[in-house]
Amino acid sequence: MNVDFLIIGQGIAGTLLSHTLLEAGASVLVIDEYRPNSASRIAAGVINPVSGRRFTISWLYDDIYPVAVKTYQHFEQLLGVPVFKDRNIWNVLPSEQLRDAFMERTSGLAYMQVPETDPYEQFLHQPFGAAVIKGATVLLHNLLPAWREYLKEHKSLREERIDLAALKINADGIQYKDISAGRIIFCEGAQTISNPWFNQIPFLLNKGEVLRVRIPGFNTEDIIKRSITLVPQSPETYWVGSTFAWDYPDEMPTPEKREYLEAGLQQLLKVPYEILEQQAGVRPSGTDRRPIMGLHPEYPALGIFNGLGTKGTSLAPAMAAQFAAYLLRNEPLQPETDIKRFFNRRKG
Ligand SMILES: Cc1cc2nc3c(=O)[nH]c(=O)nc-3n(C[C@H](O)[C@H](O)[C@H](O)COP(=O)(O)OP(=O)(O)OC[C@H]3O[C@@H](n4cnc5c(N)ncnc54)[C@H](O)[C@@H]3O)c2cc1C
Structure with a gap:
């Protein structure tokens, strides 16, 4: 079997990257060992524009959110299952001080509202009131199995753990058992720390x-x-x-x-x-909390797409699009996400 890309892992990272590459016309095979407790299967898929106790607007949020909406809606059309749901995030404010901080940080933002009525009085303790942020959820319990089925139907999925001892790097790419691929891209989530080619990247799982x-x-x-x-x-x-x-x-x-x-x-x-x-x-978080993507500096047939941390559902669509543009058209990666930042640092 001959493919452009062999992708290892079908969590959010492998799902979004395989989808983006297939949409661009590349040939793809995904190898995934099903793990019921992988991060993507445990996550609730919340997309929240505001993060942390200091209510900071998430990194690149206004750029990545429209890409996420468009991509997940495309999955819905392709797979025929609900994948994306707009939701209000009802923030119960924990103290007067944090209520003031919240109002200061978020007032004037299109996705923030002060509620006029309280539908939860009977159910919730909220002595300092609440504020509403416009967020969403990605229905990962629908998306991941439906994309898996789609890949299976297109003979683009093998359900097994990759045996790295059987992976050979050659002049044209890689050979793994009967599979020849131009590139292998590891989307292994937290299990990446036992990958001998990328284990020098400082992950903070x-x-x-x-x-x-x-x-x-x-x-x-x-x-x-x-x-x-x-x-x-x-x-x-x-x-x-x-x-x-x-x-x-x-x-x-x-x-x-x-x-x-x-x-x-x-x-x-x-x-x-x-x-x-x-x-x-x-x-799977990196120490600088930014996505981690790129090709190995010595073995460019090997790539990685990882480091989605706490924000896999909002980051993955835009980051997969950037990585695919790099892989297919050599468009530059953002320095903040490029794995070169770790390899350069080691040399320096
Ligand atoms: C408790 C919790 C709550 C979260 N809540 C949210 C949330 O609300 N919103 C949000 O955006 N993010 C959330 N996250 C973060 C999000 O889950 C991650 O960012 C995301 O799932 C990472 O996806 P991934 O594909 O990189 O890794 P994973 O989900 O770990 O997927 C990796 C896949 O690769 C497979 N694999 C690994 N190694 C191999 C191998 N050698 N051979 C074959 N297959 C292999 C694994 O079996 C797995 O299927 C949460 C995470 C946790 C743990």
């Missing part, structure tokens, strides 16, 4: 834990956010996340983080809830 809960009688389409975030999944059922840990012995859910998430629920909710499930996954 970040474990996150979430709960799935049922809140009897509580139904909304909004995302509710305070110290924790509630994202609607199905009637009365919510994703509750998430935690952060940079030092962790394994990828298993822990009692400590369950306690943290439950404390957040108790602080927020006036009504009872029931825990259905606890899950954990690892976010």
Whole structure:
């Protein structure tokens, strides 16, 4: 089998890159080992223009958001499943001081509103009020399996773990078993740290834990956010996340983080809830919190698309478009995202 690109991984990164390259007319084969706790399968897919306790507008948000909307809507047409949903993010303000900071940082922005009525009085504790941010969710539980099926139907997916010992680099690209490819692009998420060609990139992996809960009688389409975030999944059922840990012995859910998430629920909710499930996954973040993409300086047949960190759903469409333009037409990458920043630093 002969393809232009062999892509390793079908999380958000591999999904968006394979889609963009196929749309541009390239031939693509994806190899993915299904892992139920990969970051893309644990994430709620929230797109939030504002991040952090200081309500900073997310990096490049006004540029990347329109690309994200257009790309996810294109997936909807192609795959026939809902993928993108506009949602209000109902921010419960935790203190007077943070209420003032929020108003100062976000007033005048098109995606920020002060609510005139409170539909949640019966359900939520909110002594300092709330503010609404216009956000969205990407329905990853629809997108990832539907894209997987699409790839399978087009004979463009193999479900296995790549055996790197069987990968050969040659003058025209790479050979992997019966596959010849011009380039191999690793979209391995957190598992990239065991990739011998790219393991010098300084990743700062970040474990996150979430709960799935049922809140009897509580139904909304909004995302509710305070110290924790509630994202609607199905009637009365919510994703509750998430935690952060940079030092962790394994990828298993822990009692400590369950306690943290439950404390957040108790602080927020006036009504009872029931825990259905606890899950954990690892976010693939770089130390500078910017996407990581490019070709290996010594072996340009090998590439990487990673580092989507906490913002995979908003970043991936625009970053995949930039990386595809680089791969197909040699258009320059932004210095902030190019892997050269790590290799240059090592030489210097
Ligand atoms: C708890 C939590 C909550 C999050 N919430 C959000 C959110 O609300 N919004 C948001 O935008 N982002 C969120 N994120 C971040 C987001 O999930 C990540 O940015 C994104 O999923 C990273 O995607 P990826 O494709 O790079 O990696 P992954 O999702 O890890 O995908 C990598 C894929 O590659 C496969 N793979 C790896 N190595 C190999 C190999 N050697 N051979 C074959 N297959 C391989 C894996 O099995 C997997 O399928 C969250 C993350 C976590 C953990």
